[in-house]
Amino acid sequence: VKKNPIITLTTDFGLRDQYAGAMKGAMLSVNPAALPVDISHSITAGDIFEGAFVMAGACGYYPPGTVHVGVVDPGVGGPRRAVVIETENFFFVGPDNGLMSLAAERDGIRRIVEIKNEEFMRPDVSRTFHGRDIFGPVAAHLSLGVGVCELGPQTTDLDFIRIPEPECGDDEITGEVIHVDTYGNLITNIEGALIEERLGHGEVEVRLKDAVVRGLHVSYASLEPGRVGALTGSSGYVEVAAREASAAALLGAELGDKVRVRRR
Amino acid sequence: VKKNPIITLTTDFGLRDQYAGAMKGAMLSVNPAALPVDISHSITAGDIFEGAFVMAGACGYYPPGTVHVGVVDPGVGGPRRAVVIETENFFFVGPDNGLMSLAAERDGIRRIVEIKNEEFMRPDVSRTFHGRDIFGPVAAHLSLGVGVCELGPQTTDLDFIRIPEPECGDDEITGEVIHVDTYGNLITNIEGALIEERLGHGEVEVRLKDAVVRGLHVSYASLEPGRVGALTGSSGYVEVAAREASAAALLGAELGDKVRVRRR
């Protein structure tokens, strides 16, 4: 992977406090030519799954060599390790708590290194803010061309977060809502491609809470106003959505709610 | 218009999800030297007028050659077209739903092109996320110097959004609140310059909900504490504001409320 000055950030730091700004400063102090690109600082506090989902949906679109830093890190200062994951196209830098694993696995993991070399950290590393003191500086060093193996020993251990597999019956797939986005779209763990593969062609029926919707639409614009419908969204998962409205609000639906897809 | 690596983004994607990050990645994959600059990702979901107002208030301050991308796009995947508008100083890239028209018109429209050439899009364009698959990549190609006419056929059609004109009587101008900003300032569609032009010099009276305020102040700091007043804001429109407080909250006022200005 060739060096590239783009460093993305996905954190739960929020947008009001000094945390994201301090971390970007610590990166730019190591490599003033780096381009910090915010993916999100609004991950729900401590929600590693949400952070992993967002990273998996965004990181893959960046050019080869991009360094992706993730900091949703409730275990900071405890025994959890700090790691760099080198994949086919990227470097991922952050805590070993699963946050980066989903995005990294999709790109193809090549090598994992535990960050140990203090030379690439800030002096006087705190035990409460590794984004500023370890992950940001290490990411910036990678963007300068520092080799992954200089950062610490290779390891094969890695905490994984995975999207729960839907259950596939003969004529029904049962999944769940794994993300509710800013529009109120209810994103499920059922990939659009799975439906055709398991249930064959032909119209399907999607059930979520009290709603029973027929067919998969091709776009939000083709949904009927005021009614929810289903479609395969931009990340490849089936979602229940409403046209210019929040499906989550219309259905009173939330994370973890069951979704059933069957052939009609 | 000479190429320039700055690409601004105005969207309703929100700040928590993967959408803004994925779009910035898709742009940087085309032009890794581009500088993505966030104008806003917090436009109210699907609110094209609000997006147009924000773009019109920000885009004009950028250097010539800047590419401005707007994505408030409830009609994505439907029949609405994708366009590039070349203006005196800028390129605007986004859906043909009026979002960019206000900013583009202010700068002087030179040429409109319908985006058709798939060479400048991501492969496998989705029908739900054209920001990532079409608008972002096209913007990045423009920032690399690709000619507007390579993107598709020229057109003269364009959806326009316009700020509603205030009604001008002999001794009164009647307008409305068109934007409530983060401070609770109530921005109207009455340009400060219009008052002098229509009502002549001399003190005016501004009425909004139960408030009757006298004169136009020159700054927020000259307002009386705890009371609303009127002034011409930084975009040139009369606004009803309060000193270190929200005029919207003090008056219970909202978008669309009538505003009357007359000479005393």
Next chain:
Amino acid sequence: VKKNPIITLTTDFGLRDQYAGAMKGAMLSVNPAALPVDISHSITAGDIFEGAFVMAGACGYYPPGTVHVGVVDPGVGGPRRAVVIETENFFFVGPDNGLMSLAAERDGIRRIVEIKNEEFMRPDVSRTFHGRDIFGPVAAHLSLGVGVCELGPQTTDLDFIRIPEPECGDDEITGEVIHVDTYGNLITNIEGALIEERLGHGEVEVRLKDAVVRGLHVSYASLEPGRVGALTGSSGYVEVAAREASAAALLGAELGDKVRVRRR
């Protein structure tokens, strides 16, 4: 201080409106090679102390030569002056209302200049938006290498905001909550180093609202689930926090609440 193209922004503009985007445009129009880096646009409207606290927690981590712009400016258009503060490593640009003073003082103030030279402002400076018309352009000129003394006359006056000093008794330190962060951590004005200095070694007891907690933890991860505890946070201040929960919500605590630390 050598020129450097990084310009940070800390404002209360919010993230929906045109204000931050317009200001970044005005900066890039002066120096298209500048890198605008958002520290925060979500400072509570008009809250100069909060802005000063955030700037003091973030600005110091940037490379030498960085220009830091702050705009929390309820007095815009009134008599408050516009200043540049040159410090050991940075330039600070903004209103003379204390906003930048905390960060500037920590870095070591070298010189203060009142911004008077209109050559470095936008033409037709408004009286409501100096971020766009004065501070942004001046910051960009500094990033191009313009000398501080070209901007206006030197001055020795400066409004200061300071973190209130805790009261130190013989066996007790009394402070207060000065910031509640996005996680609900209650950050106090008691520096961790002060405790050892004043109360000596040995276990301490921290009281805040109804909570009495023993000892200082080393990290959030070492707190007991569901209970608040105290630790020295990443800015050096003692904070009362909860593991994967909001201490502010658990205790019903807020800004200004008293905190007492004593030896057990």
